[in-house]
Amino acid sequence: MHKKILSLFSRKNRRVLALGVTCIASSFAIGIQSVGEVQPVTLIEAGSIDHSGDLNGDGSVTVKDAIRILEISQGYAVASPRELMADPNRDGQLTVDDAMRILSELPNL
Numbered sequence: 001m002h003k004k005i006l007s008l009f010s011r012k013n014r015r016v017l018a019l020g021v022t023c024i025a026s027s028f029a030i031g032i033q034s035v036g037e038v039q040p041v042t043l044i045e046a047g048s049i050d051h052s053g054d055l056n057g058d059g060s061v062t063v064k065d066a067i068r069i070l071e072i073s074q075g076y077a078v079a080s081p082r083e084l085m086a087d088p089n090r091d092g093q094l095t096v097d098d099a100m101r102i103l104s105e106l107p108n109l
Contacts, residue, residue, distance in 0.1 A: 053088040053102045061102055069099040 053061040055068045065086070071077040072094045079094050088098045 052090070053086055053098070053105075055083045055086045055094075057082065057086075061105070063103070063106065066099040066102040069094045069102070070096065073099065 053065055055065045058064075068077070068083070072079045072083065073096050083094065084092065087094060088101045
């Protein structure tokens with residue numbers, strides 16, 4: 001029985017154990033670093049809205065809404081839940097494509 005216990009700590013088993021501990025520690029470290037990248041507000045929390053693309057809630061989709069989307073997509077501002085509800089293509093993100101969609105649908109002046 002004493003030999004069986006000692007065989008658990010053989011050189012090969014120690015290597016496997018060390019590799020396993022290293023994998024777990026590195027996975028934990030990578031997880032800690034990526035926590036800040038998670039978006040806390042989701043489209044499910046935001047719900048739905050009647051005016052797709054109307055970010056400022058004035059009842060109409062205008063150039064101001066496209067500008068706000070560009071500010072959010074470039075990182076100059078953070079989207080509120082209400083602004084996420086107005087996502088023009090309903091993908092849960094406000095991107096340059098959303099701003100382009102709004103601008104292409106505006107009537108020509």
